[in-house]
Amino acid sequence: METVWAPWRMAYILSEKDRNCFFCHKLREPARDAENYVIYRGKEAFALLNIYPYNNGHLMIAPYAHVSSLTALRPEQLLELFDITRRCEQALREAMRPEGFNIGINVGKVAGAGVEDHLHVHIVPRWNGDTNYMTTISETRVIPQQLEDAYKLLFPYFSENRRFHSLNV
Template identity: 45%
Template sequence: MEKLWAPWRIGYILSDKKEDGCVFCNALNSDNDEERLVLYRANLSFIIMNLYPYNAGHLMVVPNRHIDSPLKLTREEQAEMFELVNKGIEVINKVMKPDGFNLGMNLGRPAGAGIDDHIHIHIVPRWSGDTNFMSTVSDTKVISEALKETYNKLKEVMR
């Protein structure tokens, strides 16, 4: 029997998975950026790592305002969020050297939004060959680096 070693998952397995309020608003209002995986704060939005990443380095750009549609963003919020998307891409390129990226928003539960009442833009680094037999045969995704290690590497460069 093959074993998949993922020691960082124990925190999730043992955790209370129900959080009061919005996870993004809670992160924004927290004093502990490392615990909440907040990498960068700007005036109107911030960059946070995805706690359940599709790939190592999976980031999200989130407006400070709790809104459910990009149609509700001001022009200033739109501009700053895309500045942060660019910042995220630049930092990931420097630290992780991916071969490409997926960028996107899932608007509404039917579109795949896990958090549908506070919009966010996903930045997912991709590498040639990052889809392999594990995801195809066993419906399992292997993340090659622990979240805290990735956080520390990106935080060092994201200033």
């Protein structure tokens, strides 16, 4: 039998769980963006690293509005949500050079939403061969990059002087 060590999980296991929406919680802490892995804040939506990623570079984009479906968003909120998603794809493409992406939204628990009440988009970079027997047989994911390293790699792509801000809407 193989042993996979994941010591970073113990902090989560032992931590007090916030029953409130973690997206809204992170929005109220702009001074802690790096610690919370918030990589970009727009006018209507923001992007952050998923701390339980399916793959390294897994980002989530959420509106500031605490809503559970696309139909509850105003047009300008919807536009920025998908504009940031598009820009995240570009930043990930340049920084990590993936061969593809999974981009999706789970609306409702039955559809797989882990956070039912706060709509968000997942964007997961993918590489040929990035899945292996570990996920299929052992129900274990191997993430080859620390969150801090992914944040440091991606953050410059979201700074004011980068092309992220110059993509045409």
